[in-house]
Amino acid sequence: MTDFLTRWLPWAIAGLMLCAASQANAAPACDPVQALVAQTPVIEQSPARVMKARQQQKISGALDVALFGDSLAENWGPNLKRDFGAASVGNFGIFGDHIQELLWRLKEMPPAIQPKNIVLIIGTNNLWDGSFAPCGVSQGVVAVVDALRSRWSDSPIYVVPILPRGSGFTFRARDRLEVNADIERDLAGKTGVTLVKIDEDELTCGFAKQGCANYAVDKLHLSPDGYTVLRSSLEEAGLR
Numbered sequence: 001m002t003d004f005l006t007r008w009l010p011w012a013i014a015g016l017m018l019c020a021a022s023q024a025n026a027a028p029a030c031d032p033v034q035a036l037v038a039q040t041p042v043i044e045q046s047p048a049r050v051m052k053a054r055q056q057q058k059i060s061g062a063l064d065v066a067l068f069g070d071s072l073a074e075n076w077g078p079n080l081k082r083d084f085g086a087a088s089v090g091n092f093g094i095f096g097d098h099i100q101e102l103l104w105r106l107k108e109m110p111p112a113i114q115p116k117n118i119v120l121i122i123g124t125n126n127l128w129d130g131s132f133a134p135c136g137v138s139q140g141v142v143a144v145v146d147a148l149r150s151r152w153s154d155s156p157i158y159v160v161p162i163l164p165r166g167s168g169f170t171f172r173a174r175d176r177l178e179v180n181a182d183i184e185r186d187l188a189g190k191t192g193v194t195l196v197k198i199d200e201d202e203l204t205c206g207f208a209k210q211g212c213a214n215y216a217v218d219k220l221h222l223s224p225d226g227y228t229v230l231r232s233s234l235e236e237a238g239l240r
Contacts, residue, residue: 030135038126038140041104049094049101053109056092060112063090065239066155068102068148069121071095071221072163079224083231090115098125099140106147117239118148121160124220127172127179134175137162138182145193157193158239159183160230165220169204169212196237203229 044050064087067073073093080089090113094101102122122144126137141159148157161180165171184195203226205212211219214226222230 030139031133034133034136035139038099038132038136039103039143040100041107042098042100043104043108044094044097044101046096049096052094053105056090056094056105057109057111059090059092061114063088063113063115065089065117065119066111066113066115067091067093067119067121068106068144069093069119069160070097070102070125072124072160073119073121075221076227076230079227082224083227093121096125097122098129099123099137099144102144103140103147106144106151110151115152115155118152118155118157119160119234119239120144120148120157123162123179124165127162127176134178135182138179138186141179141183142186145187145190149190149193155192156238158234158237159187159193159195160233161195161198163198163222164200164204164207167219168209169200169207169215169219194237196233198230198233 044053065084067076067089070093074091074095076083076093077091080091090111092105092111094105099122120141123137123141126132126140127134145157145159148155161183162176164173164176180195187193187195201207203212203214205214211217214223214229215221216223
């Protein structure tokens with residue numbers, strides 16, 4: 001018995017340590033319902049947003065940049081020329097959009113475009129909905145990336161992480177950072193996909209409690225100055 005333990009116990013211990021290390025590096029378990037809700041396409045939840053999607057569907061042809069997402073994408077509209085110069089940019093952002101609704105648009109009402117680059121800004125509205133856990137939001141964002149890649153396989157995709165919002169820019173701060181960390185982990189190794197690095201201290205003016213010139217008064221949407229910061233971050237990520 002002693003010889004048996006001497007011979008096999010070290011191997012058994014090594015096996016257990018390898019298993020533990022594998023589990024430590026694996027993605028944490030997520031409630032299947034969270035993933036199901038975030039990854040299931042749902043029709044736009046207002047007639048106005050459906051009409052907006054129909055209008056966007058009519059845009060066709062080659063584009064230097066295609067923006068997909070929620071109001072953070074849509075509101076960039078007035079400043080696109082300033083921030084992107086002579087580049088042709090198609091804005092496919094829709095106010096109030098959730099991940100599921102963007103997935104529906106990509107499935108049911110995709111525009112007939114050939115984008116050279118894609119920028120994705122989505123997820124803050126899911127985080128605002130307190131029923132979503134961080135893992136549900138992050139898996140939903142990755143599902144959108146996969147949908148974009150499936151439709152436009154050769155276009156580099158730049159994913160903007162979920163930005164700070166709320167009083168002192170601390171709304172669900174821990175969950176938001178967890179979402180962004182999960183997105184970074186899950187996108188690692190995906191060819192042609194880049195998670196944009198944002199200097200949050202710069203963007204939020206040091207997480208100023210009294211507001212910041214880079215944000216609108218609602219402390220959710222960006223001001224023209226905020227979009228300048230975002231554009232600089234995209235340039236640093238490789239979008240020229």
